[in-house]
Amino acid sequence: xxxxxxxxxxxxxxxxxxxxxxxxxxxxxxxxxxxxxxxxxxxxxxxxxxxxxxxxxxxxxxxxxxxxxxxxxxxxxxxxxxxxxxxxxxxxxxxxxxxxxxxxxxxxxxxxxxxxxxxxxxxxxxxxxxxxxxxxxxxxxxxxxxxxxxxxxxxxxxxxxxxxxxxxxxxxxxx
Amino acid sequence: xxxxxxxxxxxxxxxxxxxxxxxxxxxxxxxxxxxxxxxxxxxxxxxxxxxxxxxxxxxxxxxxxxxxxxxxxxxxxxxxxxxxxxxxxxxxxxxxxxxxxxxxxxxxxxxxxxxxxxxxxxxxxxxxxxxxxxxxxxxxxxxxxxxxxxxxxxxxxxxxxxxxxxxxxxxxxxxxxxxxxxxxxxxxxxxxxxxxxxxxxxxxxxxxxxxxxxxxxxxxxxxxxxxxxxxxxxxxxxx
Numbered sequence: 001x002x003x004x005x006x007x008x009x010x011x012x013x014x015x016x017x018x019x020x021x022x023x024x025x026x027x028x029x030x031x032x033x034x035x036x037x038x039x040x041x042x043x044x045x046x047x048x049x050x051x052x053x054x055x056x057x058x059x060x061x062x063x064x065x066x067x068x069x070x071x072x073x074x075x076x077x078x079x080x081x082x083x084x085x086x087x088x089x090x091x092x093x094x095x096x097x098x099x100x101x102x103x104x105x106x107x108x109x110x111x112x113x114x115x116x117x118x119x120x121x122x123x124x125x126x127x128x129x130x131x132x133x134x135x136x137x138x139x140x141x142x143x144x145x146x147x148x149x150x151x152x153x154x155x156x157x158x159x160x161x162x163x164x165x166x167x168x169x170x171x172x173x174x175x
Numbered sequence: 176x177x178x179x180x181x182x183x184x185x186x187x188x189x190x191x192x193x194x195x196x197x198x199x200x201x202x203x204x205x206x207x208x209x210x211x212x213x214x215x216x217x218x219x220x221x222x223x224x225x226x227x228x229x230x231x232x233x234x235x236x237x238x239x240x241x242x243x244x245x246x247x248x249x250x251x252x253x254x255x256x257x258x259x260x261x262x263x264x265x266x267x268x269x270x271x272x273x274x275x276x277x278x279x280x281x282x283x284x285x286x287x288x289x290x291x292x293x294x295x296x297x298x299x300x301x302x303x304x305x306x307x308x309x310x311x312x313x314x315x316x317x318x319x320x321x322x323x324x325x326x327x328x329x330x331x332x333x334x335x336x337x338x339x340x341x342x343x344x345x346x347x348x349x350x351x352x353x354x355x356x357x358x359x360x361x362x363x364x365x366x367x368x369x370x371x372x373x374x375x376x377x378x379x380x381x382x383x384x385x386x387x388x389x390x391x392x393x394x395x396x397x398x399x400x401x402x403x404x405x406x407x408x409x410x411x412x413x414x
Contacts, residue, residue, distance in 0.1 A: 003232045004232075006225065006228075006229065009225065009228055010225060013221055013224065013225070014221075017216055017219055017221065018213065018214035018215065018216030018219070019214050021214060021215070021216050021219055022214035022215070032219050032220075035219060035224075036219075036224050036227070039224055039227075039228055040224075040227055040228055040231045041231075042228075043228035043229070043231040043232040044231050044232060087215065088214065088215055089212040089213060089214060089215055090212075090213045090214075090215050091212070091213075092211050092212065092213060098208060099208055099209060099211075099212060101212060104209070104212060119209075123206065123209060123210045124210070124212075124214050148198060148202065151198070151202050151205060151206055151209075152202065154205070154209065155201070155202065155205045158205075158209075159205060
């Protein structure tokens with residue numbers, strides 16, 4: 001049996017690489033390492049899984065949970081230091097969405113992990129509620145409830161932009 | 176250009192996905208704005224990752240990685256075990272089995288078959304015969320050896336060039352010598368030329384006559400004192 005082809009692997013990385021890193025970032029301070037390990041495992045899979053993207057999300061989550069169990073305290077300190085320096089997003093270049101990327105990162109970090117994982121997997125990972133339910137081991141209704149509660153919390157924090165954040169966003173847009 | 180297409184595609188997907196769960200209208204608009212944000216992926220080295228994935232795909236499966244080393248190790252172990260077994264095994268004890276063959280009473284060997292043609296045929300073999308399975312070299316019956324007379328005939332034929340040792344007195348003496356030793360040998364005749372200085376002529380005397388003369392104390396040098404000659408011993412008789 002043949003492993004996954006290089007063309008298909010390149011396509012998966014181009015379309016879902018960034019979202020996978022963002023998803024892995026919810027659990028780990030070294031999300032790129034988790035994604036790389038997951039992609040390498042996908043390359044070794046023979047035959048390849050039917051839904052390679054869903055398989056990658058599952059492997060990333062399992063790897064992140066295992067790493068978090070190994071060194072949860074160290075990860076927590078590193079995450080606090082790392083999150084204060086880097087933003088998880090880049091602002092879109094064509095239109096002003098009215099959301100500051102640093103504020104979005106900070107707001108996401110303050111969400112509970114299940115709501116944050118659900119929003120990231122659905123919004124940027126393109127996963128369905130059923131796939132997220134399979135990932136988290138819960139029901140679809142529970143995932144929907146997490147998703148709606150997370151969006152409401154983010155909207156409360158981000159939909160009333162402060163003038164300073166708005167000014168900074170406009171400067172970045174002009175560049 | 177490609178980034179814009181990706182963002183549009185993501186927005187469409189997010190809008191379609193929003194139909195999966197019923198959300199309030201204000202949340203749907205916020206969801207679309209939030210989905211427009213692009214996740215940061217600048218730390219993900221795509222080319223290096225694809226290179227590593229290519230390497231990993233060629234090493235897929237533990238059995239492929241360990242198949243040949245395992246086979247090599249197994250065959251080496253088997254070869255070493257066989258070599259040790261061959262070197263350390265004990266010599267098998269020979270199986271000696273006595274086989275008695277009854278010879279038919281009316282089956283006598285013909286003269287041509289019983290008399291060997293050459294000395295090598297008559298002499299006992301120096302090398303042991305190759306033992307056949309379940310047959311020891313010691314189990315050859317003694318009656319298969321050539322008889323003494325046959326051996327004598329073969330010696331006479333090969334060494335002396337005669338077919339039979341009993342055809343002349345000289346040959347009979349030789350046969351007696353071979354059969355019974357030197358006691359039956361008569362004293363060789365002395366040539367008259369041996370004592371030409373004294374002019375004395377020695378008559379040829381047989382050995383038995385000389386011995387009788389010695390036992391009786393007769394002077395051997397005086398032939399006139401010798402007893403009357405007796406006929407020589409027959410073949411095979413001891414004195």
